[in-house]
Amino acid sequence: MATTLAEADETVDFAARLEHVSKSFTGPGGQQLVLDDISIDVAPGEFVTLLGASGCGKSTLLNLVAGLDRPTAGSITTDGRPALMFQEHALFPWLTAGKNIELALKLRGVPKPLRRDKAEELLELVRLKGAYGKRVHELSGGMRQRVAMARALAQESNLLLMDEPFAALDAITRDVLHDELTRIWAETGVSVLFVTHNVREAVRLAQRVVLLSSRPGRIAREWEVDIPQPRRIEDAPVAELSLEITEVLRGEIRRHGQH
Ligand SMILES: Nc1ncnc2c1ncn2[C@@H]1O[C@H](COP(=O)(O)OP(=O)(O)OP(=O)(O)O)[C@@H](O)[C@H]1O
Numbered sequence: 001m002a003t004t005l006a007e008a009d010e011t012v013d014f015a016a017r018l019e020h021v022s023k024s025f026t027g028p029g030g031q032q033l034v035l036d037d038i039s040i041d042v043a044p045g046e047f048v049t050l051l052g053a054s055g056c057g058k059s060t061l062l063n064l065v066a067g068l069d070r071p072t073a074g075s076i077t078t079d080g081r082p083a084l085m086f087q088e089h090a091l092f093p094w095l096t097a098g099k100n101i102e103l104a105l106k107l108r109g110v111p112k113p114l115r116r117d118k119a120e121e122l123l124e125l126v127r128l129k130g131a132y133g134k135r136v137h138e139l140s141g142g143m144r145q146r147v148a149m150a151r152a153l154a155q156e157s158n159l160l161l162m163d164e165p166f167a168a169l170d171a172i173t174r175d176v177l178h179d180e181l182t183r184i185w186a187e188t189g190v191s192v193l194f195v196t197h198n199v200r201e202a203v204r205l206a207q208r209v210v211l212l213s214s215r216p217g218r219i220a221r222e223w224e225v226d227i228p229q230p231r232r233i234e235d236a237p238v239a240e241l242s243l244e245i246t247e248v249l250r251g252e253i254r255r256h257g258q259h
């Protein structure tokens with residue numbers, strides 16, 4: 001079983017389709033079932049957050065969608081090759097911010113003379129105008145994640161996969177980047193599958209929150225988030241829904257004896 005890309009001439013009504021996906025790892029203790037029978041559709045332009053306790057298989061699932069690993073059973077189809085963004089920015093330290101983005105453009109086949117302007121444009125989109133010539137070590141953590149976001153957007157994928165991209169940032173910077181991501185999502189129409197263990201972050205960002213249970217990871221529940229954007233993490237409706245989801249998450253964690 002593998003992750004397949006929809007045929008180029010095929011019109012699909014999803015950015016990603018996961019059908020009965022399971023994943024086991026074989027370790028010293030034998031086979032471990034990490035993900036069990038996960039079916040999710042991400043619609044074109046939809047923002048979905050995948051929420052679950054640490055170790056429940058969120059990164060494993062995202063890696064499967066990215067095609068970095070294969071499911072043990074089930075199938076995954078994506079509309080084109082997804083772009084990926086991780087907790088660690090994974091920028092090349094020997095390249096400037098601009099050149100990191102240009103590399104992604106090069107890999108996409110953008111001709112050399114067009115790359116510089118396109119990179120500047122993307123830097124402007126993530127509000128880093130003027131950072132083109134800055135080296136990675138000259139940038140703050142928040143700025144690095146902005147460059148990483150610009151680099152992911154440079155791939156012009158229909159689907160952006162994000163694995164706790166703001167987890168290492170302080171609360172204020174994270175708040176600002178939530179606003180930026182929401183704005184960029186609305187502006188570009190990209191679909192987003194965003195992984196987090198932070199309930200408030202999940203509710204702040206998503207149109208739909210999918211809660212995974214632990215050991216094995218199964219879909220425990222889903223919530224449509226009907227709160228108008230732009231939202232703030234401290235808004236009352238965000239807090240209210242977060243509380244409801246946290247209760248269910250706590251129940252899931254208790255069931256599995258974790259703390
Ligand atoms: N390549 C692998 N080989 C063996 N076991 C693995 C492998 N990758 C992940 N696992 C196991 O799968 C389970 C889920 O891991 P995963 O990293 O997907 O969790 P997660 O939900 O992303 O956790 P966190 O919130 O801490 O990032 C863990 O028990 C982990 O040890």
Ligand SMILES: [Mg+2]
Nearest residue numbers: 058059060163
């Ligand atoms: Mg993870």
